Each structure stands twice: as C-alpha cells, then as structure tokens.
Amino acid sequence: MxxxxxxxxxxxGSFDPPHLGHLEAVKGLFTKPGIKKVILVPSANPPFKKNLTPINHRLKMIELSFLSAVNKNLFSKIEIDLCEVKRAELTKKPSYTYDTLLELKQVYSPEKNNLAFVIGTDQLEDMQSWHRFPEIxxxxxxxxLLRKPDGESKARKILQTWETQGLVQNKNNNIENDLWSLMCKQTYLKLVTTHAPLISSTEIRKHIAKSGTLPANTLHDDVVTYIKAHKLYGTS
Structure with missing residues (x-):
C-alpha cells in the first residue's frame, strides 16, 4: 500500500503562466492525500504544445508564485526540478513523462516506491496516447486531481474502462473507493478532489491576446507584476 x-x-506542467489554480492544487496535496513534498517539473519541449514562453521567464514566474514571501510556509516542501529543460538542451527531443519518471525515480526514490505523478482528469482522458503507455x-x-463539476464522474468512467482492459483494479471491488491498484500490483492510482479554481493558462493567454489585459483573480500579484514588466503574452 x-x-x-x-x-x-x-x-x-508548462506553467505558461503559472496561475492560482496551480498554486491551490499544490497546496491541497499536503492535506489530501497528505504527501511529504512536491517537486515542480516545468516542461521544456512537450510533444503536444508549441511556442512556449522561454524557460527563464517561466521559471521566474514559478518561483514568484510558489516560493514568494506569501507562501513561505511552503519553502521546505516545494522544489523545482529542471530535468526536462536540461534533457531538451542536450537532445532537442520532445519531453516525455516516461523519461522524466525514469530519471527522477533515480534522483528522489532509487530504493523506495514513494513517487507519485500528479495529473488532472483531462490528462487522464488522453493518457492512452502517451509515450510508453501502459508501461508508464x-x-x-x-x-x-478531480475538479468540479464533472471531474469525478469522468475519471471513474475512464478507470472502469481501464479495469475491463486489465490495467487497473478497484480496491475492495467498491466503485466508490478512491484507490485503484495498477497492473503491476506495486503502484496505485488515487482520486483526489481539489478545490483549486477553474483557471487555465491557455485561457489566460487568450484573454491577454484579445484584450491586452490580464484577467482578474487568476495570477499571483508578483506574477502579474513580472508579466507586465517583461511585456509577456502581448501585455502592454
């Protein structure tokens, strides 16, 4: 277990830009399921995303959002790992989660099975198209992470399909159980409801492109200041 x-x-994530939804989702992990530490892994060259903001800007915004004075109680519990950025600089190939997990398992958990990768329902829906699925x-x-209104129902439907394919098994054969064992019987999948606001980096960028202004109540104040100072995303 x-x-x-x-x-x-x-x-x-691409964190382009990092928003309050990211921040609240990470904070919530320390309560449910109650994890020890969070490692933020910015994407360098994701296979399905193009034209990312340069990593120096995204990294600075991540630091401002997650490691600011306002969130100083998170200092010892959150780290940033640039493995995907470094790998992309060397290989110029897409950043696959499979490769990232192989690398970070050796760094943070070489002998223990205590790493968990965090995704949302949308990613779960697309996961069968991921590199090296289902080995991953x-x-x-x-x-x-399940966001309202329909995140939970979507996730359970996907997992029921996976169960018929022999990829997962619901613990205790109870569909209301939020813990599923994976095919190797050594890793588990847990459904966790998040109260993170429904914010999207894509929608933030679209809003800026359309209006030239930043949408209210979506970004940390220091990130807003940084975006304006560097005229990112077409801000004036």
Missing part, C-alpha cells in the same frame, strides 16, 4: 506522508509528488503506469503512483 501507499504511505502518503512519505510520498513525493511530481507536479509537471508502473513507474510511479498516480494522483488524479
């Missing part, structure tokens, strides 16, 4: 208070959660399921535990 998983010992969540000893588990390190890997929270990947064996590399870590998985935390699926």
């Amino acid at each position: 998983v010992v969540w208070h000893e588990t390190i959660a890997l929270f990947g 399921l064996q590399l870590s535990h998985w935390i699926i």
